[in-house]
Structures are given as C-alpha cells and as structure tokens.
Amino acid sequence: MDETLEPQPNAGRNHQRATMADVAARAGVSRTLVSLVLRDRPGAGAATRERVLKAADELGYRPDSAAQMLARGRSRTIGVLMNLEQPFHAELVKAIYPAAEQLGYDVLLSAVAPGRDEHAATEALLGHRCEALVLLVSDPESHDTEKLGGAVPTVVVGRKATTAKVDSVHTAEAKGIRQAVDHLVELGHRRIAHIDGGKGPGSADRRTAYRAAMRRHRLADEIRVIPGAQDEDAGIAAGELLLSEDSLPTAVLAANDRCAIGLMHALRGGGVAVPGEVSVVGYDDSHLSHLSHINLTTVRQDATGIAENAVRNAVERLENGALPARETVCDAKLVIRATTAPPRTR
Amino acid sequence: MDETLEPQPNAGRNHQRATMADVAARAGVSRTLVSLVLRDRPGAGAATRERVLKAADELGYRPDSAAQMLARGRSRTIGVLMNLEQPFHAELVKAIYPAAEQLGYDVLLSAVAPGRDEHAATEALLGHRCEALVLLVSDPESHDTEKLGGAVPTVVVGRKATTAKVDSVHTAEAKGIRQAVDHLVELGHRRIAHIDGGKGPGSADRRTAYRAAMRRHRLADEIRVIPGAQDEDAGIAAGELLLSEDSLPTAVLAANDRCAIGLMHALRGGGVAVPGEVSVVGYDDSHLSHLSHINLTTVRQDATGIAENAVRNAVERLENGALPARETVCDAKLVIRATTAPPRTR
DNA sequence: CGCCAGTTCTGAAGCGCTTAACTGTCGCGC
DNA sequence: GCGCGACAGTTAAGCGCTTCAGAACTGGCG
Structure with missing residues (x-):
C-alpha cells in the first residue's frame, strides 16, 4: 500500500493552454476586461482593446467553452x-x-x-x-x-x-407523392405499386398519400402496398417478390432512393427493363439519384x-x-x- | 404529477435541471459524498450509497459534463x-x-x-x-x-x-492491392487498369502498390493508372473514358467501392458485361458491396x-x-x- | 486508557469563465 | 464650484463539479 502509484495527475493536460488570467496579466488588465474585449462588448478603450487582443493572440488563447457555458x-x-x-x-x-x-x-x-x-x-x-x-x-x-x-x-x-x-x-409527403402519382398516371400508368418504408420517417404519410392519390385517379383497385424499409435490401426484396409473381406493376413508387436503387438492381437482374417495362420513382433526391447512370426520377425534399x-x-x-x-x-x-x-x- | 416536494436549496427560481447540491440535500449528505457515489468511488457506506442513488434517480439528475471537465x-x-x-x-x-x-x-x-x-x-x-x-x-x-x-x-x-x-x-494498402492483383492474374487477366483515388486517403499507397504488384507479375507494360477520385462520378467518368477507346482492359481496380459502382454503371450502360467482359474490384467492403445485386469483389479494410x-x-x-x-x-x-x-x- | 488505523463523511478551495455591482476619472452645463 | 452622466476599469460572487485535507466515529490492541 504505498502511494508511489500515482495515476498520472497531469494526464490530458500536458499542454496547459493559456487562460484568461494569463492574457490579463500579459496585457496588464483585469480578467473581466479581457472577457469583455474578447466578446466584443463595449466597455474597453480602443488602445486597451488592442493590447488585449494582441496578448491573446500571442498566447494562442482559445476560450474554454466548458467554462463559458458553466459561467x-x-x-x-x-x-x-x-x-x-x-x-x-x-x-x-x-x-x-x-x-x-x-x-x-x-x-x-x-x-x-x-x-x-x-x-x-x-x-x-x-x-x-x-x-x-x-x-x-x-x-x-x-x-x-x-x-x-x-x-x-x-x-x-x-x-x-x-x-x-x-x-x-x-x-409535404402528400404533395410529393401526389406529384409522382400524377406524373405516372399522365404517362399512362395504372398499375402503380408502392414499397412502404416501414418505420422510417415519413413512411406512414407517404403510404397514406399514395392511397389517396390513387383514389383521386379512380385507381383504388390498383392500390398495392409492398412492405419494405428505407434501404437497398428492402428494394431488392420487393423486386424479387414482384419478379416471382405472374405480372408486374408498370410503375413502382419506392420508399426512398436507396430502396429504388435496390429495386432497380433486382428488376434489371431479372431481365426487366427500367423504365421500359417498369417505371421507378425514388424519394429524397440524394446524391445517388443524380448519378448519370442511375438518373432516378425522385421526389426532392428541401x-x-x-x-x-x-x-x-x-x-x-x-x-x-x-x-x-x-x-x-x-x-x-x-x-x-x-x-x-x-x-x-x- | 408526482413531484415530491422536499426542502430544495435552490427552490424559488429553478425549473432548471437538478444539480448535485439538490441530490445531496434530498439524500441528506454532502455534495462531496454524492460526487463519490456517482463516480463509483470507494468511501461511502452501502446504505448511504443506496440513498444517494435513489435521490439522484428521483430527481432525474444528470452530471454536467461542462462542470466536470472544468473541475x-x-x-x-x-x-x-x-x-x-x-x-x-x-x-x-x-x-x-x-x-x-x-x-x-x-x-x-x-x-x-x-x-x-x-x-x-x-x-x-x-x-x-x-x-x-x-x-x-x-x-x-x-x-x-x-x-x-x-x-x-x-x-x-x-x-x-x-x-x-x-x-x-x-x-496495409499494399497487401490488399496485391491480393486483388494476384486474384485477377490467377483468373487469367493481364490488362488490369487502376482508377486512382486522387487526394483521397490511401490512394497514393494503392497506386504505388498497384504498380508494384503488376511488376511482380511481369505486367509492367500493362500498367495503366486512370486519374479519378473516391466517388461514383469518378467511376462513371473512368468508365466513359474506357468505353471511348479502342479496346477495354479486362479488369479494373477501382479507387473504392463507390468508384467501382459508378464504373460498373457506366460499363453496363455502354453494353459491357461485368464480369463477363470486364472484371471489377472495389475497395472498402462498404455496405454497398454486400448488396446481392451488386455483389462486388472488394478489399475489406478492418x-x-x-x-x-x-x-x-x-x-x-x-x-x-x-x-x-x-x-x-x-x-x-x-x-x-x-x-x-x-x-x-x- | 490511550493510541493508531480504518472507514465514512464534511468543508473549503478552486477549475476558467461571466455577470453584477462598484470605483474612479473625465468633461460639461449650470 | 458642484453635480452628473458617460466611460474605463475593477472587485467579488458564483456556475456545478472534483479534490484535498481533515473531522467524526468506529474498533482493536498494547
């Protein structure tokens, strides 16, 4: 039990930085004044201000945000x-x-x-x-x-x-989804499916908006929500599910861009042309969708x-x-x- | 609604978060002791320890890291x-x-x-x-x-x-790259190009390692470094560059996975089969590469x-x-x- | 009984900063 | 002269925490 085993009292502060007191001493003023000057508050003469700033700079002073917030x-x-x-x-x-x-x-x-x-x-x-x-x-x-x-x-x-x-x-999920559905309907699509984003943010609204938009176009019978998530795997899974069925929808609204990309991979892997046979719309307008060889139609969020x-x-x-x-x-x-x-x- | 009223030292204008003094008051001990207990230091009796912990919990006490680091x-x-x-x-x-x-x-x-x-x-x-x-x-x-x-x-x-x-x-960039080149050579490739990662981390080493590995296989004449970067666009650009030329390399070592994906998009878009006509190797083993429909051969970093x-x-x-x-x-x-x-x- | 050692707990002194509140100086109008 | 406000400074009191030097109590032992 000897106390020679000291746990490095100075660890972590070997580079003791300059404090406000150091600056004050060097500039020959009080700490308070340094504080004022450094925060650009009135109450210091131009010359002193100058002097303080110079001292702070010379010492490489950096305010301690912990102390600031505490104070x-x-x-x-x-x-x-x-x-x-x-x-x-x-x-x-x-x-x-x-x-x-x-x-x-x-x-x-x-x-x-x-x-x-x-x-x-x-x-x-x-x-x-x-x-x-x-x-x-x-x-x-x-x-x-x-x-x-x-x-x-x-x-x-x-x-x-x-x-x-x-x-x-x-x-405004509803607005984005509505625009997407309108766009697809205008192109002539009727069988428009939606891959749901699961618990992901916005998914519930997108799902609801999708249903509403479909109904507005009197396409209630074509409504199809495929369970999914907001990532590539979900898109792939959805794609495989669709491929395993008798006939494909002509368009799919994916949960987001990542999901859309997974979906397109699966579809193309299954020999289905996008957008030839199936149109795909993403959501997010993430940098992925800009890529010239993906070139995804998508809903941009602001x-x-x-x-x-x-x-x-x-x-x-x-x-x-x-x-x-x-x-x-x-x-x-x-x-x-x-x-x-x-x-x-x- | 279960706000127990205890003699609070700071009563009056609080609504603030509980401080250590509050906990101490509630447990009927000194601030110091609370500090000890909360940091699991020896020096407090079992019963007291219990009491302090309980008080802290009831007050929803959370240590203030600013004050901690200051102290x-x-x-x-x-x-x-x-x-x-x-x-x-x-x-x-x-x-x-x-x-x-x-x-x-x-x-x-x-x-x-x-x-x-x-x-x-x-x-x-x-x-x-x-x-x-x-x-x-x-x-x-x-x-x-x-x-x-x-x-x-x-x-x-x-x-x-x-x-x-x-x-x-x-x-160990060299090791990864060497393995990749070895693998490709074993498969029978000779024309193996490398898309450089520009200023990105590790790129310089990968470039050097690529050159060295090629020379080791007596393929110095086939060395080809395509300027690039560590993102999809660079891969696309490289792909387009290659497509515009008379003949393609049979394999490409991309700067990283993102670059590889861009490259594959470009190649496939240009009607070139991967890996049929051109093999592609990525770098990073990011989650992208796991995706079943990308399924990228890549170098895993630890x-x-x-x-x-x-x-x-x-x-x-x-x-x-x-x-x-x-x-x-x-x-x-x-x-x-x-x-x-x-x-x-x- | 006195003494020491151990255990449990307390008090006070800061950490680096901000924020009152206060002290001097001026210069000015009256 | 005097009061007064404006300015240039200062001192002192903390913020919520840790730490260090003890203070009370055990109890064991010579």
Missing part, C-alpha cells in the same frame, strides 16, 4: 441525433451547421450505432449540455421522445410528432428548408419558453429524370 | 473529424464509439461540410476541449495537421502521416481494428506525454464476390 449558465449548443448511414441525414446536417451558426448556436452531432441506441446517443448530447435537440432519427414507438420534449426543446425531423411536447418539421426550420423552431422555443408545439411542413417536388416512361403498350 | 481539468473527450458522405467513415465512427467508451473516453463528432472546412471543424472540436483528435479526413497538403499535432495528440486515419508530430493508422488502434494511440499519447509518432498498419483482405471472373477468351 453563463447556458451552452448555446444544439444537439443533433443522426444516423450515419442515411445519406439524407448527411444532407440535413450539412444544412444545419450554417443555420445554427447564423443564430449563434453551436452544433453537436451524436450518431446511433450498434451498441449505441437512440437513448444512449441523446443522453450523450444532454450530458454535453445541449439546450435543444434536433432528432433526425426517432422511434415513434419509444416514449423517450415525449420525456425529452418535456425536458428540453426538441424538434423531430422527417415525421409528424407523436407527442404534443415536441415540434416537428417534415416534408433539406435546407427543413434544416433551417428545425433549427429556428428549436431556438425560438429556447428563447421564448412556452410556445405551443408546432408543425412545419416543407416543400416537396418531383424531379423527373430517366427512370419513368410511358408503360409499354400491349 | 477535473480535463475532458476525457476525443474529437473525430469526419466526412458525412463517406460510408467508410460511418463504419469507422461506429467502431470508434465503443472503443473510446471502453477506455473511458467520450466522443465528439465534427463533420466537414460546405462552408465548414477542416480547419473550422477541428476548431470546433478544440473549443469543446477535446484532448485528442482522430482525423478521418485530413488534407495532406495543409499544414494544419502539423500545428495540431504539436498542440494536441492527433491521429490521422487512412493515410500515412506527413508530419512527425502525429500518429497514423491505416490499412474498420474495427483501425478504430481501436486510432483511439488507443490517442489515449496512450494522452496519458504518456512524450511518445514518438507511431504508424499502425491494419490488415486488408480481399473479399471475392461476383464481379470478377476469368477474362473472356478471344
């Missing part, structure tokens, strides 16, 4: 929960960064991963004192979201909120708009305490490319 | 710089989370995005007091990395370090191993001050699937 009692940080595998999430995050920055907020990312479920990932965010949460992934069946919404301003993206405590920002609204909602609620839960609907727009064509005339 | 002078946080668009980064991050957790470290993600370059993204990480950095993306030509390495333990992933101040963890080593290197350097820069090489392994076959006999 001011708030972090000005928004946590984003995402899935690393969804390209559309990447799109959203890319738009969230500038949106948050413009409002003076910082962004922290937390991803779900195997062994790191939604709960763990949001806990991490909360532990880092995020003041608001933007959930790009959220299990509608979990009650976590509701608890969260009670504790911190929360915005769920991509689906309608299932609780009154959180805001919601999502695409990633920028969604991101901006999500951030704005979160911030407003943060700064204005008791707002009612809001639902923001962003535009959707069909982008016609090369995977849709008139059905083959028999 | 203990360190953050135990590793910052990861990533690109949201690279599936392989997703893979790595998924493995980094558990690796870091096991060593008692937290992970903060920062992504590059338009308007948010490497520098901005790492600044954010540093501002959040990350003690070490794992760079999944790093511009070898930028001198930032070197500066970083001087300031905080830094590990670059996927490429060799260009400065002596940082550790590096990367795949994401888990890379992640673990990156984290371990960072932590060791953190806890052991002055280690020399290290280079860790992880295994690579060819995964043979369906895009490679013997060349068509003329």
Whole structure:
C-alpha cells in the first residue's frame, strides 16, 4: 500500500493552454476586461482593446467553452441525433451547421450505432449540455421522445410528432407523392405499386398519400402496398417478390432512393427493363439519384428548408419558453429524370 | 404529477435541471459524498450509497459534463473529424464509439461540410476541449495537421502521416492491392487498369502498390493508372473514358467501392458485361458491396481494428506525454464476390 | 486508557469563465 | 464650484463539479 502509484495527475493536460488570467496579466488588465474585449462588448478603450487582443493572440488563447457555458449558465449548443448511414441525414446536417451558426448556436452531432441506441446517443448530447435537440432519427414507438420534449426543446425531423411536447418539421409527403402519382398516371400508368418504408420517417404519410392519390385517379383497385424499409435490401426484396409473381406493376413508387436503387438492381437482374417495362420513382433526391447512370426520377425534399426550420423552431422555443408545439411542413417536388416512361403498350 | 416536494436549496427560481447540491440535500449528505457515489468511488457506506442513488434517480439528475471537465481539468473527450458522405467513415465512427467508451473516453463528432472546412471543424472540436483528435479526413497538403499535432495528440486515419508530430493508422494498402492483383492474374487477366483515388486517403499507397504488384507479375507494360477520385462520378467518368477507346482492359481496380459502382454503371450502360467482359474490384467492403445485386469483389479494410488502434494511440499519447509518432498498419483482405471472373477468351 | 488505523463523511478551495455591482476619472452645463 | 452622466476599469460572487485535507466515529490492541 504505498502511494508511489500515482495515476498520472497531469494526464490530458500536458499542454496547459493559456487562460484568461494569463492574457490579463500579459496585457496588464483585469480578467473581466479581457472577457469583455474578447466578446466584443463595449466597455474597453480602443488602445486597451488592442493590447488585449494582441496578448491573446500571442498566447494562442482559445476560450474554454466548458467554462463559458458553466459561467453563463447556458451552452448555446444544439444537439443533433443522426444516423450515419442515411445519406439524407448527411444532407440535413450539412444544412444545419450554417443555420445554427447564423443564430449563434453551436452544433453537436451524436450518431446511433450498434451498441449505441437512440437513448444512449441523446443522453450523450444532454450530458454535453445541449439546450435543444434536433432528432433526425426517432422511434415513434419509444416514449423517450415525449420525456425529452418535456425536458428540453426538441424538434423531430422527417415525421409528424407523436407527442404534443415536441415540434416537428417534415416534408409535404402528400404533395410529393401526389406529384409522382400524377406524373405516372399522365404517362399512362395504372398499375402503380408502392414499397412502404416501414418505420422510417415519413413512411406512414407517404403510404397514406399514395392511397389517396390513387383514389383521386379512380385507381383504388390498383392500390398495392409492398412492405419494405428505407434501404437497398428492402428494394431488392420487393423486386424479387414482384419478379416471382405472374405480372408486374408498370410503375413502382419506392420508399426512398436507396430502396429504388435496390429495386432497380433486382428488376434489371431479372431481365426487366427500367423504365421500359417498369417505371421507378425514388424519394429524397440524394446524391445517388443524380448519378448519370442511375438518373432516378425522385421526389426532392428541401433539406435546407427543413434544416433551417428545425433549427429556428428549436431556438425560438429556447428563447421564448412556452410556445405551443408546432408543425412545419416543407416543400416537396418531383424531379423527373430517366427512370419513368410511358408503360409499354400491349 | 408526482413531484415530491422536499426542502430544495435552490427552490424559488429553478425549473432548471437538478444539480448535485439538490441530490445531496434530498439524500441528506454532502455534495462531496454524492460526487463519490456517482463516480463509483470507494468511501461511502452501502446504505448511504443506496440513498444517494435513489435521490439522484428521483430527481432525474444528470452530471454536467461542462462542470466536470472544468473541475477535473480535463475532458476525457476525443474529437473525430469526419466526412458525412463517406460510408467508410460511418463504419469507422461506429467502431470508434465503443472503443473510446471502453477506455473511458467520450466522443465528439465534427463533420466537414460546405462552408465548414477542416480547419473550422477541428476548431470546433478544440473549443469543446477535446484532448485528442482522430482525423478521418485530413488534407495532406495543409499544414494544419502539423500545428495540431504539436498542440494536441492527433491521429490521422487512412493515410500515412506527413508530419512527425502525429500518429497514423491505416490499412496495409499494399497487401490488399496485391491480393486483388494476384486474384485477377490467377483468373487469367493481364490488362488490369487502376482508377486512382486522387487526394483521397490511401490512394497514393494503392497506386504505388498497384504498380508494384503488376511488376511482380511481369505486367509492367500493362500498367495503366486512370486519374479519378473516391466517388461514383469518378467511376462513371473512368468508365466513359474506357468505353471511348479502342479496346477495354479486362479488369479494373477501382479507387473504392463507390468508384467501382459508378464504373460498373457506366460499363453496363455502354453494353459491357461485368464480369463477363470486364472484371471489377472495389475497395472498402462498404455496405454497398454486400448488396446481392451488386455483389462486388472488394478489399475489406478492418474498420474495427483501425478504430481501436486510432483511439488507443490517442489515449496512450494522452496519458504518456512524450511518445514518438507511431504508424499502425491494419490488415486488408480481399473479399471475392461476383464481379470478377476469368477474362473472356478471344 | 490511550493510541493508531480504518472507514465514512464534511468543508473549503478552486477549475476558467461571466455577470453584477462598484470605483474612479473625465468633461460639461449650470 | 458642484453635480452628473458617460466611460474605463475593477472587485467579488458564483456556475456545478472534483479534490484535498481533515473531522467524526468506529474498533482493536498494547
């Protein structure tokens, strides 16, 4: 039992960075003044200001955000929960960064991963004192979201909120789907199937919208919803299912782009021409669909708009305490490319 | 609705989250003891421990990481710089989370995005007091990395370090490429081209390894490096370039999976069968390549191993001050699937 | 009985920063 | 002269946590 076994008291701070006190000493002023100058607050003379800035620069001073948030009692940080595998999430995050920055907020990312479920990932965010949460992934069946919404301003993206405590920002799924169905009907299609996105965000709405759109065109009899998910495998499975049947629909509305790509692979693998025999429409307009040799007709979601609204909602609620839960609907727009064509005339 | 009213020290204007003092008051002990119990340190009686835990739970107490890092002078946080668009980064991050957790470290993600370059993204990480950095993306030509390495333990992933101040963890590119070339040669290929990955991580090594492997098989005359990048567009461009020429190579080593997929699209679009006329090998073994209808022969990188080593290197350097820069090489392994076959006999 | 060692717990001092609240100085109008 | 507001600074009090030096209590042993 000797105390020679010291656990590296200095580990992790071998590179002690300069503190505000160091800067103050070097500039010959008080810490407070340094604080003021560094935050561009009035109350310091031009010459002193200059001197402080110079000292800070020379010392390579960098404010300690932990201390800042502790001192001011708030972090000005928004946590984003995402899935690393969804390209559309990447799109959203890319738009969230500038949106948050413009409002003076910082962004922290937390991803779900195997062994790191939604709960763990949001806990991490909360532990880092995020003041608001933007959930790009959220299990509608979990009650976590509701608890969260009670504790911190929360915005769920991509689906309608299932609780009154959180805001919601999502695409006008109905509009996008309607445009897609209209487009296909105009081309002459009648047998239009839909691959469902399962629990994925927006799927329920897309399914409903698909049914409604079909009925509007008096195609209720042709309605066909194939269970699926928002990934390539689901598209492949759906494609194989269709190939195994007597006759194919002439068009398919996939759950999203990844699903559409899987579907097209399966169909082409089965000797079915796209769009010759079957037209395919995706959803997301992710970078995959742009690719010249995929060239997918798809529904574009307004990633920028969604991101901006999500951030704005979160911030407003943060700064204005008791707002009612809001639902923001962003535009959707069909982008016609090369995977849709008139059905083959028999 | 079960809000138990207990003598709260902060009563009056709270609505804030519970602090350690609240827990202490509720359990009738000192703040210090709560701190001990919550961190599972010895020094508290079993009964008290129980009581504290219960109180904490009832108050929904969550430690404030900002305050923690401030108090203990360190953050135990590793910052990861990533690109949201690279599936392989997703893979790595998924493995980094558990690796870091096991060593008692937290992970903060920062992504590059338009308007948010490497520098901005790492600044954010540093501002959040990350003690070490794992760079999944790093511009070898930028001198930032070197500066970083001087300031905080830094590990670059996927490429060799260009400065002596940082550790590096990367795949045995040569081994993977050699296996791929061996495989193709065994199948009977001689005209094996390589699409270069440009500035992407590992590309330079892969290029060199490709040349070496070809020479080993006395195929120096067949060496052909097509400029490219690590994405689908580059694959498409390369495919179109090849199609425009008089005769095709019989096999192509793509820069990575995404590139391979673009290439295959272009080739098939041009009426060239894969693997019938041209065999294609990818790199990364990303989830894309598993898809049954892509079924890409590819080189698997050991994401888990890379992640673990990156984290371990960072932590060791953190806890052991002055280690020399290290280079860790992880295994690579060819995964043979369906895009490679013997060349068509003329 | 006194003394030491162990165990369980407390008090106080910060970590690096922000935020009042306060002290001096000016220059100006009266 | 005097008061006054505007400016340039300062001091002091924390934010929520950890840590270090003890304070109370055991109890065992000479």
